[in-house]
Amino acid sequence: MSFKKNLTMAAAVVSLGLGVATAQAENIKIGTFLSVTGPASFLGDPELKTLKMYVDKVNAKGGIDGRQVELIHYDTGTQAKMAVKFAKRLLKKDRVHAIVGGTTSGSSIAVMPDIKRARVPFVSLAGSVKIIEPVQKWTFKMPHTDRMAAAKIFTDMKARGISKIALITGDGGFDKSGRTQSQALAPQYGIKIVADESYGKKDTDMTAQLTKIRTTDAQAILNFGLGSGPAIVTRNVRQLGITVPLYQSHGVASKKFIQLAGKAAEGVRLPAAALLVAESLPDSDPQKQVLLDYKNSYEAKHGSVSTFGGHAYDGLMVVLQAIDRANSLDSRKIRDEIEKTQGFVGTGGVFNMSATDHLGLGMDAFKMLEIKNGNWTIVK
Amino acid sequence: MMDALLQYLLTGITLGATYALVGLGFAIIYNASGVVNFAQGEFVMVGAMGAIAMVSGGAPLPVAILAAMAMTVLVGLALERFAIAQARGASVVAVIIITIGASVFLRGAALLIWGKQFHALPHFSGDTPIHIGGATLLPQNLWVMGVTALLVFGVHRFFNKTLTGKAILACSENPMAAALAGIPVRRMLLFSYGLSAALGSAAGVLVAPISLASYESGMMLGLKGFCAAILGGMGSPMGAVAGGVILGVLESLGAGLIDSGYKDAIAFIVILFVLFFRPSGLFGKKQGARV
Numbered sequence: 106m107s108f109k110k111n112l113t114m115a116a117a118v119v120s121l122g123l124g125v126a127t128a129q130a131e132n133i134k135i136g137t138f139l140s141v142t143g144p145a146s147f148l149g150d151p152e153l154k155t156l157k158m159y160v161d162k163v164n165a166k167g168g169i170d171g172r173q174v175e176l177i178h179y180d181t182g183t184q185a186k187m188a189v190k191f192a193k194r195l196l197k198k199d200r201v202h203a204i205v206g207g208t209t210s211g212s213s214i215a216v217m218p219d220i221k222r223a224r225v226p227f228v229s230l231a232g233s234v235k236i237i238e239p240v241q242k243w244t245f246k247m248p249h250t251d252r253m254a255a256a257k258i259f260t261d262m263k264a265r266g267i268s269k270i271a272l273i274t275g276d277g278g279f280d281k282s283g284r285t286q287s288q289a290l291a292p293q294y295g296i297k298i299v300a301d302e303s304y305g306k307k308d309t310d311m312t313a314q315l316t317k318i319r320t321t322d323a324q325a326i327l328n329f330g331l332g333s334g335p336a337i338v339t340r341n342v343r344q345l346g347i348t349v350p351l352y353q354s355h356g357v358a359s360k361k362f363i364q365l366a367g368k369a370a371e372g373v374r375l376p377a378a379a380l381l382v383a384e385s386l387p388d389s390d391p392q393k394q395v396l397l398d399y400k401n402s403y404e405a406k407h408g409s410v411s412t413f414g415g416h417a418y419d420g421l422m423v424v425l426q427a428i429d430r431a432n433s434l435d436s437r438k439i440r441d442e443i444e445k446t447q448g449f450v451g452t453g454g455v456f457n458m459s460a461t462d463h464l465g466l467g468m469d470a471f472k473m474l475e476i477k478n479g480n481w482t483i484v485k
Numbered sequence: 486m487m488d489a490l491l492q493y494l495l496t497g498i499t500l501g502a503t504y505a506l507v508g509l510g511f512a513i514i515y516n517a518s519g520v521v522n523f524a525q526g527e528f529v530m531v532g533a534m535g536a537i538a539m540v541s542g543g544a545p546l547p548v549a550i551l552a553a554m555a556m557t558v559l560v561g562l563a564l565e566r567f568a569i570a571q572a573r574g575a576s577v578v579a580v581i582i583i584t585i586g587a588s589v590f591l592r593g594a595a596l597l598i599w600g601k602q603f604h605a606l607p608h609f610s611g612d613t614p615i616h617i618g619g620a621t622l623l624p625q626n627l628w629v630m631g632v633t634a635l636l637v638f639g640v641h642r643f644f645n646k647t648l649t650g651k652a653i654l655a656c657s658e659n660p661m662a663a664a665l666a667g668i669p670v671r672r673m674l675l676f677s678y679g680l681s682a683a684l685g686s687a688a689g690v691l692v693a694p695i696s697l698a699s700y701e702s703g704m705m706l707g708l709k710g711f712c713a714a715i716l717g718g719m720g721s722p723m724g725a726v727a728g729g730v731i732l733g734v735l736e737s738l739g740a741g742l743i744d745s746g747y748k749d750a751i752a753f754i755v756i757l758f759v760l761f762f763r764p765s766g767l768f769g770k771k772q773g774a775r776v
Contacts, residue, residue, distance in 0.1 A: 141601070142596070143701075146602070147603070150601060276746070302745050303745050305748070305749065307701075307705050308748075309500075309692070309695070309696030309697070309702070310496060310499075310500055310696060312492065313492075313493055313497075313736075313740035313741040313745065314740055314741070316492040316496075316620075320488075320489050332603075333603040333699070336603070340612075343612075343614070344612070344623050345492070345614070345621050346614050346621045361602060361603075364605070365603055365605050365697060367605065367612075368612070
């Protein structure tokens with residue numbers, strides 16, 4: 106008898122305990138799927154480190170409105186197939202309140218149908234303009250688009266009097282999208298594309314493609330790519346004795362690129378976020394403080410900073426600020442608040458989103474950089 | 486056009502030389518035991534990554550290269566001693582599956598030790614391009630071709646002229662008879678794994694300055710080396726070498742003359758054709774058993 110009594114007591118205590126637990130604020134669940142391994146790992150790795158670091162920081166300060174932030178993470182191994190699988194798991198099983206992630210354009214685009222169905226806000230960390238054009242209700246994006254990169258590069262080329270260029274691109278989503286944007290934009294800048302070559306993301310030698318380019322009258326080479334590919338292209342360009350200017354996209358904006366390409370990287374130009382040159386910005390620049398803060402805290406823990414980790418910072422902050430403003434974990438309210446983001450100073454630039462612009466960055470968010478003496482310098 | 490053609494050829498031969506070394510490694514183990522060692526590509530990776538790690542640790546390049554090769558040979562020996570030898574009496578397919586497991590293990594270990602990043606090894610003798618006609622070459626390309634030629638010649642001599650080499654061939658032909666003839670079969674097998682690892686790591690350190698290396702870089706090279714061995718005729722060491730060079734040149738010509746998007750496809754289509762019309766490969770001996 107007394108045993109039974111004890112049991113009911115225990116049950117009561119347990120249910121009371123549960124009651125207390127549910128009465129306490131529910132955790133904010135932020136899901137993420139990143140290319141922590143695979144060819145795009147040098148993007149996904151700093152992204153994950155950044156997310157973990159800032160989630161810890163936010164929690165240490167007491168969270169958002171008394172709610173702790175919980176990060177649920179999966180590694181896609183840079184495979185769009187895996188990204189879809191993990192996105193489904195985040196949406197259905199983990200029931201996250203928002204997703205910040207998708208390292209590559211391919212994986213981001215692949216999960217968008219599931220996002221739309223599940224009605225959970227999704228902030229992509231990938232480059233392709235296709236992610237936000239046409240605007241999809243639940244999808245946002247932090248990094249500058251490939252179209253902006255192409256525009257920035259063509260502006261610089263025009264200033265140098267270049268009118269014929271050779272295009273070489275990888276076979277990833279970012280690369281292909283960059284190629285399409287470059288082809289579409291070139292005529293507007295009076296630039297003719299005289300060669301159009303491609304390479305595989307795991308290729309180790311691009312001299313054949315570059316030899317073909319060498320036989321054309323191109324005045325500059327433009328490479329859209331991610332991972333080891335652009336570094337090998339850069340090395341191969343020098344190796345073949347090609348002397349025309351080489352432009353890379355913002356896909357190579359990390360110190361690792363300079364290390365891998367070595368001396369061959371000298372003189373390479375690329376558009377990139379201001380993070381890489383934070384110290385040389387004027388004090389009046391609104392971004393300077395944010396950039397230095399991010400840079401210093403990241404470098405204190407993980408070594409050299411890259412703009413990719415910066416995008417993860419931007420994405421996480423935009424989402425958390427939206428949740429803070431929404432004062433609720435209702436996905437619809439969070440989405441609405443993300444869309445209302447105004448004047449958010451991130452590492453990528455100053456974001457002003459709207460119903461028709463789910464990125465919210467202007468062209469001024471990009472700086473044209475040149476690699477000199479193994480370091481970034483701002484052009485002009 | 487001629488300049489471009491020459492460039493494709495030179496690039497193709499350099500690429501092909503590494504495929505040849507990997508293919509040669511496949512052929513040696515296949516010759517000794519009838520097993521296709523799918524960890525061959527990982528030998529390449531361990532060699533390259535080991536050398537890079539030691540160079541960045543401050544070791545002079547020659548020391549780093551030799552130490553990395555020695556380390557890879559140890560890995561090869563350990564693979565035979567602790568994984569393959571344990572499965573004595575198992576079917577060839579079971580042993581092949583063990584080598585696949587070993588390759589996954591080595592890749593995972595490399596990921597833990599060296600991380601996910603790509604790394605570069607310094608060029609052996611500078612990276613100033615050498616102009617030959619209208620084409621250019623890096624000193625490193627010459628290293629790749631030269632050392633490969635030397636190693637291939639050495640392996641060829643070894644199998645045809647030395648007693649040990651012939652003993653290994655005997656083991657593959659009939660292990661029981663070889664054992665009865667007084668050949669230490671187990672030691673020969675161990676030796677062939679060591680030799681394959683040495684060749685693989687040589688390929689790794691030779692191409693690392695050109696193509697960079699990461700924990701995953703052995704996978705593709707292993708696959709291409711396997712194709713080279715198949716193309717040349719599995720079990721024919723010189724066939725594997727020829728197969729490697731043919732594969733490299735085909736890839737390079739395909740990328741240059743037809744379309745870079747079809748580069749890998751072209752190589753594989755040629756292999757399919759060869760296997761269709763000459764199932765034993767270009768240089769393999771005709772084999773078959775009447776039942």
